[in-house]
Amino acid sequence: MRTLIKNGLVYRDGAFVQADVLLDNDRIAEVGQKLTAKADSVFDAIGKHVMPGFIDLHVHLRDPGQMHKEDIVSGTRAAAKGGFTTVQAMANTDPVVDNLATVEYINRKAKELGSCKVLVVGALTRNSEGKEIASIANMLKGGITAVSDDGSCVQEGRLKFNALKYAAGFNIPVIVHAEDYSLAGSGQVNGGKISTQLGLSGIPALAEEVMIARDIMFAEKIRCRLHIAHISTARSIEMVQWARQAGLDVTAEVTPHHLLLTEEACVGFDTNTKVKPPLRTEKDRRACFDALREGVIDFIATDHAPHADYEKDREFTLAPYGINGFETAFCSLYEGLVLAGELPLETLVQRMAEAPARFLSLDTGRIEPGLAADVIMVDLDGEVSITPDAMLSKSKNTPFLGRSFKGRVLKTWCDGRITWDADDAE
Amino acid sequence: MQSKFNLLGRNLFDLDDYSTDEIVAILEATQVMKQINLRDYKKLPTLKGKTVCTLFFENSTRTRMSFELAASRMSADVVSFSAETSALAKGESLQDTVYTLNAMGIDLYIVRHSCPGSPQLVHKHSSKPVINAGDGRHAHPTQALLDIFSIWERLGSLKGLRIAIVGDVTHSRVVRSNLIGMKKLGAEVVVCGPRTLVPGYLPEIYGCEVEYDLKTALKNADVVMGLRMQIERQREGLFPGLDEYTRHYVLSKETIRWAKKDALIMHPGPMNRGIEILPEIADSEQSLILKQVANGVNVRMAILFLMLGGKA
Numbered sequence A: 001m002r003t004l005i006k007n008g009l010v011y012r013d014g015a016f017v018q019a020d021v022l023l024d025n026d027r028i029a030e031v032g033q034k035l036t037a038k039a040d041s042v043f044d045a046i047g048k049h050v051m052p053g054f055i056d057l058h059v060h061l062r063d064p065g066q067m068h069k070e071d072i073v074s075g076t077r078a079a080a081k082g083g084f085t086t087v088q089a090m091a092n093t094d095p096v097v098d099n100l101a102t103v104e105y106i107n108r109k110a111k112e113l114g115s116c117k118v119l120v121v122g123a124l125t126r127n128s129e130g131k132e133i134a135s136i137a138n139m140l141k142g143g144i145t146a147v148s149d150d151g152s153c154v155q156e157g158r159l160k161f162n163a164l165k166y167a168a169g170f171n172i173p174v175i176v177h178a179e180d181y182s183l184a185g186s187g188q189v190n191g192g193k194i195s196t197q198l199g200l201s202g203i204p205a206l207a208e209e210v211m212i213a214r215d216i217m218f219a220e221k222i223r224c225r226l227h228i229a230h231i232s233t234a235r236s237i238e239m240v241q242w243a244r245q246a247g248l249d250v251t252a253e254v255t256p257h258h259l260l261l262t263e264e265a266c267v268g269f270d271t272n273t274k275v276k277p278p279l280r281t282e283k284d285r286r287a288c289f290d291a292l293r294e295g296v297i298d299f300i301a302t303d304h305a306p307h308a309d310y311e312k313d314r315e316f317t318l319a320p321y322g323i324n325g326f327e328t329a330f331c332s333l334y335e336g337l338v339l340a341g342e343l344p345l346e347t348l349v350q351r352m353a354e355a356p357a358r359f360l361s362l363d364t365g366r367i368e369p370g371l372a373a374d375v376i377m378v379d380l381d382g383e384v385s386i387t388p389d390a391m392l393s394k395s396k397n398t399p400f401l402g403r404s405f406k407g408r409v410l411k412t413w414c415d416g417r418i419t420w421d422a423d424d425a426e
Numbered sequence B: 001m002q003s004k005f006n007l008l009g010r011n012l013f014d015l016d017d018y019s020t021d022e023i024v025a026i027l028e029a030t031q032v033m034k035q036i037n038l039r040d041y042k043k044l045p046t047l048k049g050k051t052v053c054t055l056f057f058e059n060s061t062r063t064r065m066s067f068e069l070a071a072s073r074m075s076a077d078v079v080s081f082s083a084e085t086s087a088l089a090k091g092e093s094l095q096d097t098v099y100t101l102n103a104m105g106i107d108l109y110i111v112r113h114s115c116p117g118s119p120q121l122v123h124k125h126s127s128k129p130v131i132n133a134g135d136g137r138h139a140h141p142t143q144a145l146l147d148i149f150s151i152w153e154r155l156g157s158l159k160g161l162r163i164a165i166v167g168d169v170t171h172s173r174v175v176r177s178n179l180i181g182m183k184k185l186g187a188e189v190v191v192c193g194p195r196t197l198v199p200g201y202l203p204e205i206y207g208c209e210v211e212y213d214l215k216t217a218l219k220n221a222d223v224v225m226g227l228r229m230q231i232e233r234q235r236e237g238l239f240p241g242l243d244e245y246t247r248h249y250v251l252s253k254e255t256i257r258w259a260k261k262d263a264l265i266m267h268p269g270p271m272n273r274g275i276e277i278l279p280e281i282a283d284s285e286q287s288l289i290l291k292q293v294a295n296g297v298n299v300r301m302a303i304l305f306l307m308l309g310g311k312a
Ligand SMILES: [Zn+2]
Pocket: A150, A151, A177, A229, A230, A276, A277
């Protein structure tokens, strides 16, 4: 099966150039001017942008166990629609991914039914309870790409230290959801102006910062790979910067919502703005953006966290934390950052594809002969309406509901196979 | 009662949705209701045929009674619904509860809930006007209106008054609504309490002052309002205990001398006598505390009247 994408503006080495792209089965075969190779199907991409498929290293597919929110089929379809060709699923399913059998279940189901590639994160501690180290070596047989207790955070210092050390023995990155429980308490939104005004208890920035400080000190001692999930405060970023300067292998990701929204979004008690870490201040948002642009934050990850309508449509304090991310990520960032003149499109693509691929040494993330045929075709003038009906995710919990953004993914090829086609959706 | 002004179709989530003129109009309507409540025969036919529902997800006998009395004085039918939030977390959702009540033909909801923003949610699912009767520590606009009315009828205006509010400010819905209303009517407000119980963001949000020392806070105060101090805050590690609190923040004959002579004493109730306020002050000539309770009914009658468009 050979596919030829002709005359698009193709992302190559950090710039868009007019070129043709030839996909041969699951590989990119050739990139160049006026390719004449025979192909089974030919697509005219004139006026369109051709980008490497996006990679999302922080997602919750809710499978197994919480399939009323999402499952591997619906989640990966939504991902493909958003231009993603690889996602990395967090371990906080039911049961928790802390054993080889569950890893293999996800691998098998994703391979058979998925619309994108699914990497699996194993739990760092058994049942993500923060009490004993999980069977990391066992799960590695199933090909886990990282370990994390995301959704939870190991509070006890000694266990965290040893778990980091144990994981380092396998050179697997540990992804940390940094949250000091005693400081976060039952916080609903960022601790500060808006929590005071709304009478909601706050999650202070400190709850994240003290844990990042602790774990960076551990990483310095152990010399391990430490990746900070969904970084959200200016001070957290300063600490990552410090760690980098000290030569540590500390990396970080940021979500679209922390790049685009602040705590002000919570004022109307929209539970779709309730998320951990909470939406922070404008100063924090700005710091996240600056750090992303400068590369202090390595890449963007959605933290796609679907929740059913009936779970979110209730009292703010009783609603679960999380924002649905796949179908809004690129378009909201394109409109909110690129069209706003803040970030070059090339940088956005780098942070959504190339950088996460490099983080896990994946053979994708760039449009280069020999790499996986993970490619998307985007109409930057095309509109994406964020409505419950249009969304493919089982859940619709996004604070962008009702909005419309420019930057429409027309087609997604994953391993050379079309996994999303906007024409079919019409 | 003649009034061109009405609040038809409006909600009362908090006072920030209301202009200064609208607040004054509510105070004026309250004055009329007060006259009616001083009569021997207190019943008005104005809301005959209307059904209001007190929908309380948190217990508050005083507030509920005040609303129900106000509604029945104006001949509205009253439906009471109580549910514990804890049960709600597992059992029937707020949405289903409201759908059930909608089917009974409710014209207006009065909502009390421990979760901020819940009155908005009731409105979303009912499309009926909603009065917030206290949502967590967020807002309690009718309490603020009755506090403001009590000062307004006594002193004629709030303009230029210095009002000190003392106690557990962090956990008080009364303070937030009062700050909005009092500032709109031109008062200066200073809030005072232990630093762990006074959010540092208040000046930025409400334009009030923050003080941690009682003597400084009371200086030149025309009105002093005490807030309920709860022992839970000690267990939450926010202050060392009631003894120490009383020693430093109690409103007494002695400490009230730091305020202006004849300063008015207020408390939204229920009071912990001997903890945040001493009886010698609570029951004194200067105290408006019992007036506040009476005005609760007056102000709620006025609001129900304006929101349901009653006719005189
Ligand atoms: Zn997380």
